[in-house]
Amino acid sequence: MTTETNRDKLQRFFTAVTTGDIATQRALIHPDFILYEADSLPYAGEFHGADGWVSAFGQIASTWSDIGFENKLLIGEPNGDEFAWYMGLSGCSAKTGKSFKTTVLELWSLRDEKIISIRPHYWDTKMMADLLLP
Numbered sequence: 001m002t003t004e005t006n007r008d009k010l011q012r013f014f015t016a017v018t019t020g021d022i023a024t025q026r027a028l029i030h031p032d033f034i035l036y037e038a039d040s041l042p043y044a045g046e047f048h049g050a051d052g053w054v055s056a057f058g059q060i061a062s063t064w065s066d067i068g069f070e071n072k073l074l075i076g077e078p079n080g081d082e083f084a085w086y087m088g089l090s091g092c093s094a095k096t097g098k099s100f101k102t103t104v105l106e107l108w109s110l111r112d113e114k115i116i117s118i119r120p121h122y123w124d125t126k127m128m129a130d131l132l133l134p
Helices: 006-019 022-028 049-063 125-130
Strands: 029-037 045-048 064-075 082-093 099-111 114-122
Touching: 006 022, 006 064, 006 082, 006 099, 006 114, 022 029, 022 049, 029 049, 029 099, 045 049, 049 064, 099 125
Parallel strands: 029 114
Antiparallel strands: 029 045, 064 082, 082 099, 099 114
């Protein structure tokens, strides 16, 4: 019998996000989950619980079209509760059609083997916000 590590759970969550598997995303989110988004982005603020995650991701998806994620580096002990995740991020502004390519470093925390928080740190939030201007 294979035991899934916390690192494996994050990889499974990433796959669920990229394939649109909302049921798996919800199953891996802790009831006390919080996503923190930068104040300079149109989807700024804190999003709570699985419903908050789905709402935030819906706002992100309506802001950016053709959004793509590239898993570059996941740092953390396999069964640790803290991970740093370096990703490539690309897409287009749904409003202006302007494209972007950047990176994001996120701090992911787990509790009770579920994702309790995500704190994204975008390389250039001003550039992303400027893409939304005509």
